[in-house]
Amino acid sequence: MARLEGIRIRNYRALRDVTLGKLWNLQRVDPLQPLTVVIGKNGTGKSSLFDAFGFLGDCLRVGVEEACDLRERGGFQRIRSQGVENEPIQFELYYREEGKARPMTYELAIDLDLQGRPYVASERLRQRRKGQSHGHPFSFLYLREGRGLVWSGLESYATDATEMVMSGSDDFWLESIQEEPESEWIELTDQRHLGIVTLGSLKAHPRIERFRNFLQGWYLSYFSPNSAREVSKAGPQKHLNESGSNIGNVVQFLEREHRPRIQKILNQIADKIPGIQDIRIHRDEISKNLYLLFYSSSFQEPFTHYQMSDGTLKIFSYLLLLNDPEPPPFLCIEEPENGLYHKVLEVLATEFRSYAESKKGGTQVFITTHQPYFVDALEPVEVWVIEKGEDGFSKITCAKDIPFVQNMVLEGQPLGSLWAADYLDAGSVIHAS
Structure with missing residues (x-):
């Protein structure tokens, strides 16, 4: 079953620049776990994080312009981080189809065009070549302003020279690259829809199809x-x-x-x-x-x-989700504790973990919560603490990276109780360092 190992979000509401898990250029950190839980006080950005996942799914389903207006988002200007006027909303997803498969990186940038309408400014899929264990991955899809190159098959990629040109900031990059073997020049007619939607339906691009299906299945x-x-x-x-x-x-x-x-x-x-x-x-x-x-x-x-x-x-619906004969690859739930008796929450957390780690199910589960009883059943590597920084934007830290808290858990202190006692905050990180 495919896994999301890491994600970086920039300029989306309170998420000015946050990273969870592993990226292609952040290899010395742990990937996101089968069960990942984000905790934090009210107003720290949990809902923004949940909505960012929903926004990605909506972009795939209906296009970026309509996605900006769905679910009372209020349009592009409302969801772009305050004070950021000349930068796009950006996502970077680091994903692996199965345990030993080479991971892929998907990069997406959404901005306003000259008419003030949201559009896909750039889109990129890349992966290390077969046998390559380190270094930067190579593109097999790169689009800017709706135009670019796509490499067909399972093992064709941009050359070093083309990759260098595409990675530059030159606005005239299109004039600098040449088509390569197994590549195809493409130009989209609608820049408000993701290129992976169109290309993922073509037999010649199985890698794009698999990633599109993964994202579509959230x-x-x-x-x-x-x-x-x-x-x-x-x-x-x-x-x-x-x-x-x-x-x-x-x-x-x-x-x-x-x-x-x-x-x-x-x-x-x-x-x-x-x-x-x-x-x-x-x-x-x-x-x-x-x-x-x-x-x-x-x-x-x-x-x-x-x-x-x-x-x-609510319990009935969650149990239906956990017993779906054809489960989704990625399941995201916001504050599952609402309306539930507190003694049920640890059991529910255990159910979610068993489901996420099951070889039969294998669905990755992502949850936001503010209930310590739910967190009591979790391990530090499964928990991310989101806080509001001095600049007003969110910052996020994995609980396992707070040594003081890690030591307390090893001594038998429940993680939720530590959170209730205010040990999972920036002060703990500073103290631990």
Whole structure:
């Protein structure tokens, strides 16, 4: 299963310049873990970080201009970091398809054109050549202003000379490069859509296709209890949507195609939510509406899903995600603790880790939280602490890089308790150094 080993974000809201994990030029740091959790106080940038992942997915799906306006972002000028007027929003993703595969780097820059509309200023995919263990990776896709070169196949890359020209800042670089063997000159007709969307659908570019599929498969949970209470029309659906409004349809699919999985979910719910004995599907033959019926040990008549508590519906939706027969490569959840009893949180964190580390599932899980009980179940290498710097922008540190905290954990102190006691802050880093 593909993994995101590191990401750098620049000029996105509070994220003026933050890096999590490993990059091609930051090789002496640990990659992001199968389970990665970001903690921090209110207003430090957790929501900006979560939204940055969503923004990338939206750029792939609908284009950069529309993505700037979705989810109440308010347009490019609102999401570009304050005080930054002449720099683009930039992303750098360091990703590996499997354990021994050579990692790839994807670089994206989004800026305003002469008409003041967001567009893709540059886009790049690169990878080290076969047998190359160090040094800079070589491009197999490079676009600037919608024009550039793409190298086909699995092992074709730019030459050293072309790579040097493309890496320069000369605005006339297009006039300086020549097409090379196995490369193709391309010019996009729409600079508001990512080049990997178009090129990733062509058989000649399998590397681009695999990366596009990885990014396209990201799942960000915008779960809403009110959406989950909606009464949906009968009909099986494979995957839970981002709001959770099709819970009943996913249960129907699992009941039909993967009965052992749905039984496993029901057993887990019974363990985690006292009093729930059974959950069944009811289809109204007249309206064709679909209902979930929750049977309690205390009452003879069942409750429908729109009568259940926010916490029950949330746990139910997470268990559906963790039992998806075709799981996403990357799962992102913001503040899963909302509406849940605190004693459930350590169990939930353990469930997420088991799922992320599973050889069968293998989905990478990224979570933001401000709940110490959830953090108590985590290891320092899994936790990143986000804070607001003196300049007003976010800065982020992996908890394992705070020696004082690492030593306390080794002595048996839970990580969440250390955070609650204000040990996971800039002062701890300074003290430790």
